[in-house]
Amino acid sequence: MSRMIAEVYDAFRSAGAEDAQARAAATALAENDRRYDELRDDIRVGDSGLREELRRVELELRERINEVEQKLSARINEVEQKLSARINEVERQLSERIDRIERRLSVLEWNVRLNSVLLLGLLLKLIVFN
Numbered sequence: 001m002s003r004m005i006a007e008v009y010d011a012f013r014s015a016g017a018e019d020a021q022a023r024a025a026a027t028a029l030a031e032n033d034r035r036y037d038e039l040r041d042d043i044r045v046g047d048s049g050l051r052e053e054l055r056r057v058e059l060e061l062r063e064r065i066n067e068v069e070q071k072l073s074a075r076i077n078e079v080e081q082k083l084s085a086r087i088n089e090v091e092r093q094l095s096e097r098i099d100r101i102e103r104r105l106s107v108l109e110w111n112v113r114l115n116s117v118l119l120l121g122l123l124l125k126l127i128v129f130n
Contacts (some may be wrong), residue, residue, distance in 0.1 A: 008025065012026065
């Protein structure tokens, strides 16, 4: 059974419309109101569904971001450890090379001093015995 809006019916009747026409117009407007209400309800349900879907997507994205952050953090730690190990190795090699150079310099310094003493001795011999 169709419902009708009494105010609309009365308005059409007072405007001079026949009873059947006023009733049909008021019933049609009531049906439009009903359809409008149904659409509004559907939109509300749809809006609620969209909000829920957005929440689900947001949670999923957060989970994925957390996973990526954890993987990146682990990878960064791995790279830092490898770099630290490589730096330690290079420092050790440099330290060994510096030690070898210092030993060679020590020998060279000893040679220079010995040669200086020998040269002084030769010069003294030349001066004294000539």
